[in-house]
Amino acid sequence: MSVRRLAKIQPESFAFSEETRATADWWISKYPEGRLASAVIPILWLAQKQEGWVSEPAIRAVAELLGMPVIRVFEVATFYTMFMLEPVGTKALIQVCGTTPCRLRGAGDIMEVCKTKIGLKDHLSADGNFTWQEVECLGACANAPMAQINDYYFEDLTADSMAQIIDDFAAGKTPKPGSYAGRHSSEPEGGPLTLTDPALYDGSLAKPVILPNQPAPEPVEGGAA
Amino acid sequence: MPIAKVNGVEIEFEPGMTVLQVAELAGEEIPRFCYHERLSIAGNCRMCLVEVKPGPPKPQASCALPAADKQEIFTNTPMVKKAREGVMEFLLINHPLDCPICDQGGECDLQDEAMGYGRDDSRYVENKRAVEEKFMGPLIKTTMTRCIQCTRCVRFATEIAGVSDLGLIGRGEDAEITTYLEQAVASELSGNLADICPVGALTHKPWAFNYRPWELKKTESVDVMDALGSAIRVDARGPEVMRILPRVNEAINEEWLADKSRYAVDGLMRQRLDRPYVRVGGKLVEATWAQAFAAVAGKIKATAPDRIGVIAGDLSAAEEMKAALDLFTALGVKSIDCRQDGSALHPKWGRESYLFNSTIQGIEDADAIMLIGTNPRIEAPLVNARIRKRWIRGDVLVGVVGEQADLTFPYTYLGAGVDSLKRFVDHGPIQKEKPIFILGAGAFARPDGAAILAMAAEAAGSMGLVKDGWNGFNVLHTAASRVGGLDMGFVPAEGGKTALQMVEKGGADVLFLLGADEIDLGQTDAFVIYMGSHGDAGAHRADVVLPGAAYTEKPGLYVNTEGRTQMAERAIFPKGEAKEDWTILRALSDELGARLPYDTIEQLRDKLITDHPTFGQIDYAPGHASAAAFDLMAVGEKGETTDAPFVSPVKDFYLTNPIARASRTMAECSSLHAGASKMAAE
Numbered sequence: 001m002s003v004r005r006l007a008k009i010q011p012e013s014f015a016f017s018e019e020t021r022a023t024a025d026w027w028i029s030k031y032p033e034g035r036l037a038s039a040v041i042p043i044l045w046l047a048q049k050q051e052g053w054v055s056e057p058a059i060r061a062v063a064e065l066l067g068m069p070v071i072r073v074f075e076v077a078t079f080y081t082m083f084m085l086e087p088v089g090t091k092a093l094i095q096v097c098g099t100t101p102c103r104l105r106g107a108g109d110i111m112e113v114c115k116t117k118i119g120l121k122d123h124l125s126a127d128g129n130f131t132w133q134e135v136e137c138l139g140a141c142a143n144a145p146m147a148q149i150n151d152y153y154f155e156d157l158t159a160d161s162m163a164q165i166i167d168d169f170a171a172g173k174t175p176k177p178g179s180y181a182g183r184h185s186s187e188p189e190g191g192p193l194t195l196t197d198p199a200l201y202d203g204s205l206a207k208p209v210i211l212p213n214q215p216a217p218e219p220v221e222g223g224a225a
Numbered sequence: 226m227p228i229a230k231v232n233g234v235e236i237e238f239e240p241g242m243t244v245l246q247v248a249e250l251a252g253e254e255i256p257r258f259c260y261h262e263r264l265s266i267a268g269n270c271r272m273c274l275v276e277v278k279p280g281p282p283k284p285q286a287s288c289a290l291p292a293a294d295k296q297e298i299f300t301n302t303p304m305v306k307k308a309r310e311g312v313m314e315f316l317l318i319n320h321p322l323d324c325p326i327c328d329q330g331g332e333c334d335l336q337d338e339a340m341g342y343g344r345d346d347s348r349y350v351e352n353k354r355a356v357e358e359k360f361m362g363p364l365i366k367t368t369m370t371r372c373i374q375c376t377r378c379v380r381f382a383t384e385i386a387g388v389s390d391l392g393l394i395g396r397g398e399d400a401e402i403t404t405y406l407e408q409a410v411a412s413e414l415s416g417n418l419a420d421i422c423p424v425g426a427l428t429h430k431p432w433a434f435n436y437r438p439w440e441l442k443k444t445e446s447v448d449v450m451d452a453l454g455s456a457i458r459v460d461a462r463g464p465e466v467m468r469i470l471p472r473v474n475e476a477i478n479e480e481w482l483a484d485k486s487r488y489a490v491d492g493l494m495r496q497r498l499d500r501p502y503v504r505v506g507g508k509l510v511e512a513t514w515a516q517a518f519a520a521v522a523g524k525i526k527a528t529a530p531d532r533i534g535v536i537a538g539d540l541s542a543a544e545e546m547k548a549a550l551d552l553f554t555a556l557g558v559k560s561i562d563c564r565q566d567g568s569a570l571h572p573k574w575g576r577e578s579y580l581f582n583s584t585i586q587g588i589e590d591a592d593a594i595m596l597i598g599t600n601p602r603i604e605a606p607l608v609n610a611r612i613r614k615r616w617i618r619g620d621v622l623v624g625v626v627g628e629q630a631d632l633t634f635p636y637t638y639l640g641a642g643v644d645s646l647k648r649f650v651d652h653g654p655i656q657k658e659k660p661i662f663i664l665g666a667g668a669f670a671r672p673d674g675a676a677i678l679a680m681a682a683e684a685a686g687s688m689g690l691v692k693d694g695w696n697g698f699n700v701l702h703t704a705a706s707r708v709g710g711l712d713m714g715f716v717p718a719e720g721g722k723t724a725l726q727m728v729e730k731g732g733a734d735v736l737f738l739l740g741a742d743e744i745d746l747g748q749t750d751a752f753v754i755y756m757g758s759h760g761d762a763g764a765h766r767a768d769v770v771l772p773g774a775a776y777t778e779k780p781g782l783y784v785n786t787e788g789r790t791q792m793a794e795r796a797i798f799p800k801g802e803a804k805e806d807w808t809i810l811r812a813l814s815d816e817l818g819a820r821l822p823y824d825t826i827e828q829l830r831d832k833l834i835t836d837h838p839t840f841g842q843i844d845y846a847p848g849h850a851s852a853a854a855f856d857l858m859a860v861g862e863k864g865e866t867t868d869a870p871f872v873s874p875v876k877d878f879y880l881t882n883p884i885a886r887a888s889r890t891m892a893e894c895s896s897l898h899a900g901a902s903k904m905a906a907e
Contacts, residue, residue, distance in 0.1 A: 003399045006406075056406075069389030071405040078394040 004078045006056050007086045014057035016065070020050045024065065036066045040076050044083055052093075053084040081135075089130035092169045094118070096147040099137035105144040109159040117166045129170060142186035143179055152177030227294035232301060244287035244298055245273050253300045256309065256338045258316075258423045259375035260288035263479065264384060270316070270375050272338065274308040275300050284308035306342070313342040316373050319354045319398075320424070327371065329425030331438040335373065356401055361391075362409025363893040364488055365418055366430035374400050378418045378427055385481065386412040387613050387633025402426070409897055413606035413878055416487040420470070420480075429468065431488050431890040436460070436467045444796035445472060447783050449540050449776045450486040450882065451605045452702035453477050453585065454785030457486065459777050459796035466490045466777050466797060476586050476846065477785065483606040484894065485878060485885055492888030496760045498772035499801025509770065514802065514812075520769050522816040524752050528735045530557035534727035537563040537715055538740030538757065539704035539882055542781025542793070543840060545756075545773075545806035546706065546715050547833045548821055549739055552810055555819045559721030560733060563710025565744040566666055566874055567725045569674030569861065570700065572711045576839070576847070577855040578682070579711050580788040582696035583661045584848045589615050591697065593622040593657040595639070597646060597681055598871030599665020600630045603878040604703050605786070608663070609633065622657070627667055627871035641870035643673075646680055654689035661697035662690060667871040669700070679861025686857040696852040702786040703875060705776075709784040713837050727751075738763045739806070740773065742883045756809060758800075759883035771813075772803035775884060779805040780826060782833070782840055789846040790839065 016024060027042045043065065047058040054077050063070040077083045084093070094114060098107050111121075114132040118125045122133055140146045143155030147162070154165060154177055161180040168175040181189060199205050226237045229244075231251035238247045243266070245255050258270035268289035275287040276299040284305060287298070299305060317339065324330045356369035374393065379402065382391040388411050390404045404410060410418065419427045441460035448455040448469075456474035460467050469490050471482035501517035502509040512520075525533060535553050537546050546563065553561055564570065570579040583591060588611040601609040609632060615621055616634040623636040626645045639645050646668075662685050669678050682698065690697035702708060710716075717723055724741075727733045728749045736749060740757035746766040755767035758775040778799040784790050799805065804812075807829055814821040823829040834841035879895040880886050 003401070004395055069405075071389055071392035074405055075392045075394050079396045 004081070004085055007053075010056045012057070014047070014051070014055055014061045016047070016061065017050055020046050028066070037068045037072065040066055040068065040073055041080070044073070044077055048083060052090065053087050087124060087128075089118075089125060089128065091129040091172075092131075092149050092166075094130065094132040094147055094149050094166075095135040095138070096132060097136070097138045097140070097145065098134040099141075101141040102137075102145040106158070107145040110145050110147060110157050110162045113159050113162045113166070117163060130166070140186075143183070149175075149177075155179045156181035156183060227292070229292050229294070229296040229298055231298045238292055242292050244275060244277060244285070244290045244292045244296070247292040248275065248287060248298055248300055255287055255300060256342065257288060258334060258338075258373060259377060261377055261380075261421060264377060264380040264421075267376050267380065270373065271312045272309060272316070272342075274305060274312065276302050276305050309342045310344065313339060314344055314348070317343065317347070318349045319370075320373065321353065321370050323368075323371070323425075326434075327368070327425040328366075328428040328433055329371075329422075333425060334423035354398055359401075359403045360407040360409070361404055361418075361427070362415065362430075363890065363897060364415050364430055364484060365410060366428045366433050367426060368428070369401060369403075369426055371424050372402055372426035373424055374402070375423060376402070377421045377423065378402060381418060381421055382410065382412065382415075384617070385417070385610055385614070386410075386414045387610075388412045391418075409901070411898075411901065413483050413485070413602060414481055414610060416484045417471075417481045420482075429488075431491060432468050436462060441467055442796070444777075444794050446777065446796060447791045447793040448478075448482070448486040449705035449783060449793075450489060450885065451483065451607075452705055452707060452786040453605050453607055454705065454783050454789065454791045455482055455486055455607060457482065459794075461777070461796045464797055464800075466493050476584065476789070477787075478607050481607060481610060485881070485891065488890045488894075489885040489888045491890055492759070492884040492886070493775050493777060495889070496883070496887035497775075497800045497803075498758060498760055498764060498770055499803055500772055501802065502764075502767075502770040504768040509764075509767070517769055517771060518813060518816045521754050521771070521813060524735055524754075524769075525556070525737075525817060528752075531559060531720075532734035533558045533737065534560040534722060534724075534733035534735070534751070535562070535737045536565050536724045536727060536739065536741040536744060537706060537710050538565060538738065538742060538763070539706055540758075540776055540884070541706040541710070541739050542776070542779065542783060542806070543706075543709040543713065543790075543833060544779075544781055544826060544829050545739060545810060546710050547713055547829065547836075548807040548810035548814075548823075549737070550713060550715050551821055551832075552814045552817070552819060553737070554718070555814075556817065559718040560723075560727050561715060561721060562717055562724035562727070563707060563715035564670075565724045565741045566670040566703070567672070567674070567723070568666060568670035568707075569678050570669060570707075570711060571675075571716060572714055574860045575855060576712070576788060577696065577698065577851060578678070578860045579700050579702075579708065580847070581663075581699045581701060581786040582691075582848060582852070582855075583659075583699050584787050584846050585611055587659075587848065588612055588661070589618075591615060591659050591661045592620065593624075593655060593660035595624045595649075595660075595662050596627065596632075596636070597662055597664045598627045598668025598677075598873070599663055599701050600628050600632070600667075600873040600875070601663065601665070601701060602630065602632050603875045604665060604873060605701060606878075608701060627665070628873055630873075643677060643680070643866045643868055646677070646684065649684035650680060650687060652684060652687050654687075659695050659697065660688060660690050661699055663699045663701050665701050665871075665873060666703050666875075667873045670874055671869070673864065673866045675862040676864035676866045677861070679863045680866070682857040682860035691852050691855055691857055693853065694849055696849040696855060698855070698857065700786065703881070705783050705785070708786060708788060709782065709790075709840075712784055712788075712839055713833070738767070740883070743881075756806060757883065758803065759887050761883035761886055763883075771809050772799075772801065773806040773809060774799035774803055778803075782830070784840070785846075787846040787848070788839065790841075790843050792843055 027039045031038045063073040118130040146155040156179045165175045236251045255273045257273045259267045273287045274284035278297040359367045379391045444459045448457045455478035456472035473480045501512045503512040613634045624639045685698045730748045733751045736751040736753045738755045742761040742763045753767045754769045755763040756771040777796045781793045879891040885891045
């Protein structure tokens with residue numbers, strides 16, 4: 001992490017789209033009168049969703065919407081690294097996890113692919129389509145190495161699958177999120193090794209459980225006890 | 226009351242106090258950087274660690290820990306010492322070793338505490354962080370590499386000054402204090418940021434690299450830039466005032482000071498009148514005292530007393546006003562006035578009619594505040610800060626009749642002028658314990674001022690502002706000399722003219738100005754004698770200039786807007802051939818054959834106090850003491866009013882008096898402020 005500054009080149013203005021504004025109002029309605037500042041993080045997030053990043057006019061617009069000093073919004077926007085203060089790739093923002101488990105499972109190779117295909121870390125690619133970053137643990141260690149691309153996790157990556165994903169995004173496709181090693185979620189590779197008995201799942205092995213505070217069951221007509 | 230033990234000594238304390246406060250109560254000093262007793266508690270510097278039993282076996286931040294009954298607090302155990310040394314080492318990791326070139330050097334909290342808790346060497350071999358400089362305006366110099374992120378400045382700006390301009394951006398090692406997009410701090414109290422900064426990150430820009438604190442001679446004095454009489458300390462080196470800092474006075478300025486009072490000091494070295502001048506052939510020519518006196522005496526002797534006018538300015542001390550009053554009264558002059566702004570206030574309606582009767586501290590007790598024709602933010606920033614302090618505590622009504630300005634707190638806008646005030650005349654008692662009016666010069670310094678004063682007093686009576694134990698009828702003056710002048714009766718005698726009448730065309734043949742620069746002299750065709758310290762409007766028009774002393778160059782009594790008499794001390798000597806103003810009048814009285822009966826300032830003060838006993842009550846504000854005898858119905862004169870809106874006479878906070886107008890710093894602030902408000906208007 002380094003010092004976070006506003007981008008040098010800023011758009012002229014920012015306006016909430018109708019849809020964003022509606023969602024923003026929904027968030028704002030959760031907080032009582034005079035406490036609208038509580039909604040600053042969700043609203044900043046909405047602004048980022050709309051534009052892809054948080055611009056200086058957006059910060060001012062959020063401050064105005066919530067009736068708070070603009071420096072307070074600025075503080076929040078610079079504190080949280082998930083708020084992008086620079087424009088990011090229009091097709092994909094790739095956040096490669098570089099923390100220990102991913103690193104041990106080959107995150108270095110993934111980053112190398114990003115570097116060759118996209119360019120320098122934290123920089124917008126020359127065509128403006130991609131940005132890639134190294135981020136701290138995203139909590140999917142069982143599927144290491146992984147990357148978050150836009151809103152989804154892409155897991156069990158290899159250099160080849162990462163290159164393919166980038167190419168797919170560049171071609172305007174939407175690659176499938178999830179495991180690229182054929183896993184359903186985080187079960188062992190090659191299928192589950194435990195809890196394989198189907199009887200576990202049809203209810204036949206279930207024992208009736210009596211909870212200490214459970215009220216006596218109503219007798220059900222024709223039902224088994 | 227609960228009892229705690231501090232280092233084995235039992236001490237009683239008020240419930241709700243923190244461990245740090247209890248330890249202070251017991252006489253133990255706790256080092257701290259982020260904690261400040263007038264700001265909210267942040268608890269982020271960790272310097273105030275102490276050991277507390279019962280509690281977890283680790284050091285605790287005493288500033289944020291509530292003290293409890295039967296608690297044992299230790300401030301001097303090896304664990305505490307080691308913990309603080311650890312904190313200090315971390316604070317110094319990124320702090321540059323530039324004390325020799327730092328303006329805070331010699332009065333730096335970090336330097337002081339490092340003497341007690343610092344290591345003699347550093348174990349840190351990595352790169353130190355460096356932080357880009359920030360721009361915070363013409364008054365605050367930043368060296369952000371020195372910042373230890375205590376956030377005192379952020380809290381001061383947000384809580385006391387009421388401008389949310391400063392913030393802590395980024396996080397962790399990259400946290401930085403800044404203003405949004407490096408705008409200047411838009412506050413009249415910004416100088417205090419440099420005061421509360423415990424390190425050299427924020428220092429005073431106008432005084433940068435000019436002095437070391439230990440080479441300055443410190444004189445405790447009283448500020449004259451507004452009518453509050455804030456407690457100041459004048460730091461001088463040789464013949465020059467290097468800086469002015471606030472002193473603690475809970476009754477007036479707490480420990481803050483407005484920017485004008487602090488940074489107008491460079492005006493004391495510019496535009497000074499350091500020798501007498503006499504106008505010869507349309508041009509002011511240097512003269513000796515004898516020549517100047519001869520010119521003055523010749524003119525005054527040749528003029529009938531009813532064609533002579535005397536006007537006192539905003540910065541005059543009571544001594545010279547008394548000397549002038551005695552001298553010209555003895556000569557038979559009736560046109561004597563200290564109200565160059567044309568205000569209607571008059572001592573004949575009782576002292577309470579022109580004082581801030583609730584006292585400034587009393588604002589904190591008020592539960593309903595109505596500002597009438599005043600913008601306290603520019604007329605008296607520290608009164609504004611008090612009102613804001615009261616507003617933060619909640620449960621208070623604040624209303625404004627007059628200009629709709631940004632006062633740093635929200636208020637109910639009641640209207641622009643007389644009509645809005647009139648609605649309150651038969652309002653009836655309001656359901657509040659301690660309501661106050663704050664009446665500004667915008668209401669009473671205008672042709673129908675006496676009628677407005679009567680109307681305001683009637684409204685005050687109707688709403689029940691004055692009662693047993695409370696007097697909520699407040700007048701907020703804008704000039705340091707005004708209350709003193711009114712107290713001694715420096716107003717036109719029967720048949721005399723007011724200041725504004727004197728400066729009309731043909732209003733007088735001789736005008737004697739005691740530092741009066743805020744009055745329009747464009748119409749008068751009189752022979753003008755100007756006695757004062759600065760070459761400003763008055764000296765520009767003068768025919769004879771008698772060089773006087775500025776407020777730092779003479780001892781003097783000033784009565785603030787509360788009626789509190791305070792004594793200012795001389796910090797340096799007057800410039801060149803200039804003399805203390807009362808001595809000039811004393812010498813002139815000899816020339817005029819009407820010798821004043823005092824040779825020393827003590828004798829003058831004796832006479833002043835004998836004639837007007839209130840001048841003897843140093844540091845005493847009467848407050849509600851005479852509320853019972855105060856007849857609101859007798860205040861002012863009922864009459865016709867116009868419907869012109871109330872406008873504050875202070876157009877530009879930074880340029881209200883000759884000293885401030887001579888100051889480059891104030892000029893810079895003024896132009897920056899004008900630019901900012903122009904931008905805001907567009």
